[in-house]
Amino acid sequence: MAKRKPFVGGNWKMNLHLSEALALTEELAAKFRATDKVDVVICPAFAYLAQVGQVLKKAGSGIKLGAQDCYFEANGAFTGEVSLSMLKDVGVSVVLTGHSERRHVLGESDELINRKTRAALAAGLEVILCVGEKLEQREAGMTDGVNLGQTSLGLAGVKPEQMSKVTIAYEPVWAIGTGKTATPADAQAAHARIRSFVKSGLYNEAIGDGLRIQYGGSVKPANAAELFGQADIDGGLIGGASLKAADFLAILDGAVQ
């Protein structure tokens, strides 16, 4: 089977003020040209989505605009939250759900993550559902159990025909922002296990074969190509290294093999 088109995301988290976010977007948009070889999304902080989106639109670079989170209700008394129609209004087409910082710092449950995932798909957006084990879970031999549990709870109620808009990001929590990266072999093994579960436990062969599974956790220019070269790794979700244009562009090069 031909490998899936890689998908690389830049998760800027709560970093970069407006002028920095716009300068980075302008540089990426000027230097990256849409190709049939890789899909790219950048996810700035909520406050700057509209302005970053305008730069992307003007530049016509093909880089997608993503949100780091969303709320599942359409409108109403949910102070501090942002709805999917508001995100769409400013040009967002991709939403992250279940990022490990939402799970483990902000305390989001699998049920909440699932509601966000289903609402985003119902609104016609693409979803990157993040899963991954903590260090103590890895050491206790629970890596696959955690990944498969988060995958199945996150996707509960997602219809087969919606799965073409879903990407899974496997992000071992101990590798995020720590400089520690899963070895390509360990990451490949976790990805293969998730894919086979999607094929035979949750959906079917065709959906599992088509599903893009990104790796995230201290990806940098020096390790991107080897990680992305693994059979079941279809690009990556990049935090720290997505904040510098040169690094992110070099990682995109690593995805095009």
Ligand code: PEP
């Ligand atoms: C992330 O934020 O999803 C991430 C993987 O961060 P980093 O690349 O900094 O580890």
